[in-house]
Amino acid sequence: MKKSRFHINVMNKIINKDYENKEVIEKVVGDQMFQDEHHYALQYSGISRSRFYFKIYRGYAVAYWKLLMTLLFKRCYFGTFNGEFGNFLSYVLPFLSYLHSKKVKIYYCGLDLYAPFMVDEQGKSIIHEFVKLPDFFKEVTPNTNDSTDLPSLHKDIINKFDERARNSIYPFWNMNDNYFYWFIYRVWIVKGGPFMKTVQLNKLYKTKEENSVVVFPRAKKDKGGIAPNYGEPWDYLELIDSIKGYFDKVYVLGHPAMSLPIKSYENVEVLISDNNYNLLEKCSNSKLIITQHSGTKYLGEYLNTQVLVIHKGTLPITGMLFNMVYNYYIGTRFNLHFAFSIEEIKKYCQKFKNKI
Numbered sequence: 001m002k003k004s005r006f007h008i009n010v011m012n013k014i015i016n017k018d019y020e021n022k023e024v025i026e027k028v029v030g031d032q033m034f035q036d037e038h039h040y041a042l043q044y045s046g047i048s049r050s051r052f053y054f055k056i057y058r059g060y061a062v063a064y065w066k067l068l069m070t071l072l073f074k075r076c077y078f079g080t081f082n083g084e085f086g087n088f089l090s091y092v093l094p095f096l097s098y099l100h101s102k103k104v105k106i107y108y109c110g111l112d113l114y115a116p117f118m119v120d121e122q123g124k125s126i127i128h129e130f131v132k133l134p135d136f137f138k139e140v141t142p143n144t145n146d147s148t149d150l151p152s153l154h155k156d157i158i159n160k161f162d163e164r165a166r167n168s169i170y171p172f173w174n175m176n177d178n179y180f181y182w183f184i185y186r187v188w189i190v191k192g193g194p195f196m197k198t199v200q201l202n203k204l205y206k207t208k209e210e211n212s213v214v215v216f217p218r219a220k221k222d223k224g225g226i227a228p229n230y231g232e233p234w235d236y237l238e239l240i241d242s243i244k245g246y247f248d249k250v251y252v253l254g255h256p257a258m259s260l261p262i263k264s265y266e267n268v269e270v271l272i273s274d275n276n277y278n279l280l281e282k283c284s285n286s287k288l289i290i291t292q293h294s295g296t297k298y299l300g301e302y303l304n305t306q307v308l309v310i311h312k313g314t315l316p317i318t319g320m321l322f323n324m325v326y327n328y329y330i331g332t333r334f335n336l337h338f339a340f341s342i343e344e345i346k347k348y349c350q351k352f353k354n355k356i
Contacts, residue, residue, distance in 0.1 A: 006036065006191055010034065010325050010328065011029075011034075011321070014029075014328055027315050028317050028320050029316055029320055029321045029324070030316025030321075031316075032318075032319075032320070032321040034322060035322045037053060037056040037057075037183075037187070041053060056183060056184065059184035059188075060184060060188055062180075063185060063188045064192065066173065067195065069171045070099065070170075070171045071102055071104065073169075073170050073171065074102075074103055074105060075104065075106075075107070075170045076099065076105075076107070076170050076171045077106075077108075077161075077165035077170060077171070078106055078107070078172075078173040078175070079108055079109030079131070079158075079161055079162075079165070079174075079175055079176075080133070080158045080161055080162070080175060080176055081108075081110035081111065081114075081145055081175050082110065082136075082142065082145060082147055082154065082158070083145030084142045084143070084144060085114075085255075085294070085295035085296065086294055086296075087144055087145055087186075088111075089298040089299070089302070090295070090298055090323070090326040090327075090330065091185070091189065092110075092175075093117055093118065094189070094196035094197060094198060095189050095196060096108070096118065097120075097126055097197040097198065097199050098195050100120070100126035101197050106127050107128060107168075108127045108129070108130055108131065109133065109157070110130075110131075110132070111135065112132035112133060112134060112135065113135045114276070115132070116276040116280055117201065117276065117280070117302075118130075119201070119204065120199055121199055121200060121201075121203045121204055126199075131161050133158075135274055136150060136151055137255055137257035137274075138256065138257045145181055147176060158176065162176060173185070190325060190326065194329045196329050198330050198331045201280060202284040202302070202305070204280075205277075205280040205281045206281070206284035206285055206303075207281055207285060208285055209285070210248065210249060210286060210287075211248045211287060212247050212249035212250065212251060212286040212287065213243065213246075213250055213286055213287065213289075213290060213349065213352065214251045214282055214283050214288070215236065215239070215240060215252050215290045215291075216252075216289070216290070216291040216292070216294070216296050217254060217260040218254065218258060218260075218291065218292045218296075219258060219259055219260045229293050229317060229319045231293065231312045231317070232313045234310065236252075236260055236262060238342060239290075239310075239342060239345060243346060243349040244266065244267055245353070246350055246353040247267070247287075247349070247352060248267065249267055250269070251269055251271055251282045251286065252264075252268060252269070252272060253271055253272065253278075253279050253283070254272050255272070256272055256273065256274065259272045283303045284305065286305055287352050288305065288306050288307075288308060288349070289305050289307045289308070290307075290308045290310060291307065291309060292309070292310055293317050293323070297309055297323070297336060298327060298330055300333070300334050300336075301330045301333055301334065305334075306334050306337070308338070308339055308345070308349075309336055309337070309338050310338075310339050310340070311338065311339075311340055312341075
């Protein structure tokens with residue numbers, strides 16, 4: 001399978017980023033391609049492939065023009081973003097932070113749930129005007145940034161924002177255009193620039209040094225069961241019991257709609273809620289974040305915390321190369337580490353015992 005030049009270059013950067021075990025990374029990634037136009041073009045041939053490439057490159061040109069106008073006007077509309085946590089941390093927040101660093105006033109429509117992340121290191125909002133969407137995760141499971149199944153209240157807010165943005169003279173980054181969002185925008189921000197900036201949120205949210213670990217007991221499923229990129233389910237009580245002796249505190253975090261129900265005991269404090277201020281503080285204070293392959297793995301670069309990605313099941317991990325590319329461009333403070341069994345998790349956590 002022929003790889004693009006971008007794929008080869010970025011893969012070399014990832015593999016050579018001082019990983020302790022490069023063989024593990026190669027197994028985790030396997031023979032996956034970076035999901036850009038070259039990846040999707042494989043489903044076409046002849047004139048159909050040429051038309052596909054034309055549409056993609058026309059979209060990239062539109063994105064460059066939109067960025068130029070945004071930087072000239074110093075204002076833009078962006079939205080609506082109502083999608084998954086990983087999409088927000090990798091595709092949305094870095095670009096908004098980049099625009100803010102260029103002194104662009106952003107009119108934004110998106111989930112109020114993510115507001116604690118949308119600040120600079122002094123706690124000042126990076127958004128000029130925030131049209132907020134209430135949390136709907138208990139009613140509808142987020143799917144990338146698809147708004148098809150949203151409650152009527154949310155659709156009304158989105159429609160009003162879209163109408164206002166289209167009638168404005170300022171550029172409109174329309175995330176409700178699913179083709180633009182998925183095939184153009186999310187690839188363009190890394191290949192076209194990268195147009196990304198990472199704010200070190202730990203400078204704002206860290207409150208103390210603590211020998212603690214954060215565990216995200218993810219329970220999200222796709223329509224056919226466990227999604228392949230998450231792997232098979234873990235026994236999180238067994239996992240927590242196996243590592244709680246190495247830390248003064250084990251924090252169990254996550255959104256109620258996405259997490260397994262676990263109760264606090266001994267030095268295990270369960271703080272499963274939609275309070276992301278609390279999440280940011282506990283992750284900033286902790287030495288380690290343990291999570292399955294999900295958007296939470298990006299938190300380490302924002303909060304100066306090592307991340308251990310746990311995976312049970314066959315390798316490679318679906319979508320891991322694409323995600324590691326974004327993790328690379330979000331920051332290079334830490335390598336992602338991986339564990340594939342309770343014993344490997346225990347062995348990794350032993351190094352943190354009594355460490356402040």
